[in-house]
Amino acid sequence: MAGPGDLEPTHFPARRAATVALHRLNVAHGSPFRVFGLQQVHKASVEDVAAAGRKYSLDLSVTDWAAGSAGPALRCSAEVLFSRTEQSSGPEVQLRCEALQKINSTAEDHAFYQKYLAPASAVSAQHLPDSYGNMSEEMQPFWRLARVAASFIMLRESSENTEFNMAQVASITQQESSDKQLMLDYVVLLHDLPSQEIIQWKLLVSWSPDRGVRVLQTEWQPRCPHATEPPN
Amino acid sequence: MKGLLVLTALFVAVFGKVTFEGDQVLRITAKNAEQIALLKELPEETLGLDYWMLPSHASLPVDVHVPFHSLQAVRAFLGYNQIQYRVMIDNLQDVVDAEEREMVKYRSLPRSTDDFVYTNYHDLNSINSFMDMLVAENSNLVSKFEIGKSYEGRSLDVLKFSTGANRPGIWIDTGIHSREWITTASAIWSAKKIVTDYGRDPVLTDILNNYDIFLEIIANPDGFAYTHSNDRMWRKTRKPNPGSSCVGVDPNRNWEVGFGGPGASSNPCSQTYHGPSVHSEPEVKAIVDFVKSHGKLKAFLSIHSYSQMLLYPYGYTRTSAKDQAELHELARKAVSELQSLYNTAYTYGSVITTIYQADGITIDWTYDQGIKYSYTFELRDTGRYGFLLPADQIVPTAEETWLALMAIMEHTKNNPY
Numbered sequence: 310m311a312g313p314g315d316l317e318p319t320h321f322p323a324r325r326a327a328t329v330a331l332h333r334l335n336v337a338h339g340s341p342f343r344v345f346g347l348q349q350v351h352k353a354s355v356e357d358v359a360a361a362g363r364k365y366s367l368d369l370s371v372t373d374w375a376a377g378s379a380g381p382a383l384r385c386s387a388e389v390l391f392s393r394t395e396q397s398s399g400p401e402v403q404l405r406c407e408a409l410q411k412i413n414s415t416a417e418d419h420a421f422y423q424k425y426l427a428p429a430s431a432v433s434a435q436h437l438p439d440s441y442g443n444m445s446e447e448m449q450p451f452w453r454l455a456r457v458a459a460s461f462i463m464l465r466e467s468s469e470n471t472e473f474n475m476a477q478v479a480s481i482t483q484q485e486s487s488d489k490q491l492m493l494d495y496v497v498l499l500h501d502l503p504s505q506e507i508i509q510w511k512l513l514v515s516w517s518p519d520r521g522v523r524v525l526q527t528e529w530q531p532r533c534p535h536a537t538e539p540p541n
Numbered sequence: 542m543k544g545l546l547v548l549t550a551l552f553v554a555v556f557g558k559v560t561f562e563g564d565q566v567l568r569i570t571a572k573n574a575e576q577i578a579l580l581k582e583l584p585e586e587t588l589g590l591d592y593w594m595l596p597s598h599a600s601l602p603v604d605v606h607v608p609f610h611s612l613q614a615v616r617a618f619l620g621y622n623q624i625q626y627r628v629m630i631d632n633l634q635d636v637v638d639a640e641e642r643e644m645v646k647y648r649s650l651p652r653s654t655d656d657f658v659y660t661n662y663h664d665l666n667s668i669n670s671f672m673d674m675l676v677a678e679n680s681n682l683v684s685k686f687e688i689g690k691s692y693e694g695r696s697l698d699v700l701k702f703s704t705g706a707n708r709p710g711i712w713i714d715t716g717i718h719s720r721e722w723i724t725t726a727s728a729i730w731s732a733k734k735i736v737t738d739y740g741r742d743p744v745l746t747d748i749l750n751n752y753d754i755f756l757e758i759i760a761n762p763d764g765f766a767y768t769h770s771n772d773r774m775w776r777k778t779r780k781p782n783p784g785s786s787c788v789g790v791d792p793n794r795n796w797e798v799g800f801g802g803p804g805a806s807s808n809p810c811s812q813t814y815h816g817p818s819v820h821s822e823p824e825v826k827a828i829v830d831f832v833k834s835h836g837k838l839k840a841f842l843s844i845h846s847y848s849q850m851l852l853y854p855y856g857y858t859r860t861s862a863k864d865q866a867e868l869h870e871l872a873r874k875a876v877s878e879l880q881s882l883y884n885t886a887y888t889y890g891s892v893i894t895t896i897y898q899a900d901g902i903t904i905d906w907t908y909d910q911g912i913k914y915s916y917t918f919e920l921r922d923t924g925r926y927g928f929l930l931p932a933d934q935i936v937p938t939a940e941e942t943w944l945a946l947m948a949i950m951e952h953t954k955n956n957p958y
Contacts, residue, residue: 319888328924438926502896507774
């Protein structure tokens with residue numbers, strides 16, 4: 310029996326809420342070898358919560374992009390609350406995924422960590438992926454790390470009227486490791502589907518297998534409007 | 542002999558040179574027989590000299606390729622003996638590199654559409670040459686014509702696939718939003734598919750025996766050129782906006798139906814800026830004029846990326862299109878065909894309910910012109926790579942999308958109106 314708050318799971322209101330839940334999931338559990346993407350929304354509904362806002366209830370499946378096509382889908386349920394008042398911290402998300410508690414950092418995470426923690430390491434790159442969608446094998450964990458860091462911003466900036474993805478990593482510059490954390494300076498391009506805008510953010514990110522991803526500094530950067538002189 | 546001693550003193554041995562980096566080619570002008578004799582005494586092998594023109598007479602120049610490690614010694618020798626020379630090639634490796642680049646360019650220029658690389662993204666020149674080759678190879682089936690010029694004066698070209706005169710038509714456009722490269726790449730593959738399958742595939746053959754197919758591969762060439770030269774993320778046209786430093790109009794918000802509504806922006810700096818007036822963009826006007834003058838288009842398919850959706854009107858209002866039920870069912874069928882190939886999941890529905898409210902869009906106008914089968918596609922993916930879809934997904938995307946296009950074209954043919 311369809312309830313009054315039931316939403317078409319494939320349409321944008323449910324999908325936007327699901328995207329927010331995914332950002333939250335990546336903030337909590339993302340790593341250079343784990344980034345979750347939405348596979349499918351199975352069921353969705355929304356209700357007004359008095360003064361608080363609008364609460365979406367979702368039943369969804371997610372997959373780990375790092376696991377490739379071999380990866381299993383994880384079933385999750387989520388509640389996403391978009392507040393009526395201007396929140397600086399973004400929507401609130403409650404999330405439960407099966408088998409989530411069993412996810413620990415992997416051997417790959419540790420190997421990656423050891424390799425790039427070395428004092429001489431000074432990774433730097435631009436345009437990941439490049440215009441043709443290509444990215445070297447070596448850079449993929451750095452891209453995934455950027456994607457997780459971007460999730461912090463995307464979560465914070467989300468509303469019922471946005472749907473964010475990371476369009477590209479414009480640049481990455483490794484900083485000197487600090488306190489046993491990998492330190493990375495990223496410039497990421499986000500894409501918002503409804504407005505079609507490309508939004509640029511500079512992020513200072515730290516990561517270790519133990520502490521996970523932390524976004525230490527964020528700075529919005531204006532994109533040059535590429536103005537030309539109007540004809541006289 | 543003194544000269545040689547100076548030389549030996551300065552000589553440095555080098556092992557295993559593999560590049561020409563830093564090597565120079567000198568043109569030496571000996572002024573008399575004595576200088577020629579001196580030059581002949583230079584230890585060629587030890588210095589690694591490679592004469593392009595051997596010393597013979599004072600009236601003839603001596604050209605010699607000098608490896609980097611011997612340059613100082615050779616120059617000292619020439620200077621000490623007051624033998625005139627000039628540097629003809631400053632760094633031989635640069636010349637070799639430039640030649641290599643030319644050769645690669647020449648090697649990879651396809652000489653036919655069978656040679657063309659469908660598994661990569663191409664630039665404007667390459668795509669234009671593809672179209673010309675396709676027409677030349679299939680002149681009984683394909684022609685190319687211009688429907689107008691872009692703001693920057695580029696030709697707005699359309700391929701016409703036709704087997705007879707005065708036929709009703711099916712229109713497909715790609716690349717109206719320039720950063721959506723996968724759409725243009727898929728169109729190229731589809732164009733080749735059409736000429737390959739005509740006469741072989743009964744369904745396509747039947748379609749083409751009754752309908753013309755019009756394919757505008759690059760609907761926004763100015764934007765497309767800009768994505769190659771300046772900004773891969775450029776979406777709009779490249780027409781300046783008076784009074785603003787921001788350039789461009791969203792060509793999918795510039796159409797008459799619903800123009801200027803909340804599903805578009807009135808800010809020239811916005812990605813969804815609707816433009817100063819209805820059909821103000823020459824890229825849009827060209828299609829409008831063509832549709833009106835043709836008068837018998839029966840399907841209109843405008844292809845975008847990304848999101849994996851098949852959408853029908855309307856974008857500007859929640860009021861259902863009069864043919865909603867049929868459009869919905871046909872979308873279901875087309876998506877099912879698409880999915881059957883690689884299990885790519887697509888969503889379908891009206892624009893406003895499925896993706897977002899969008900005002901002044903192409904298919905709302907074409908539908909209200911009476912073109913019933915008006916659809917917008919959003920191709921792969923759903924956000925992981927977005928606009929930067931890896932090139933190895935071009936052919937799979939084109940293949941699966943083709944199945945959906947065929948489903949719509951077949952239905953159009955079977956349901957004339």
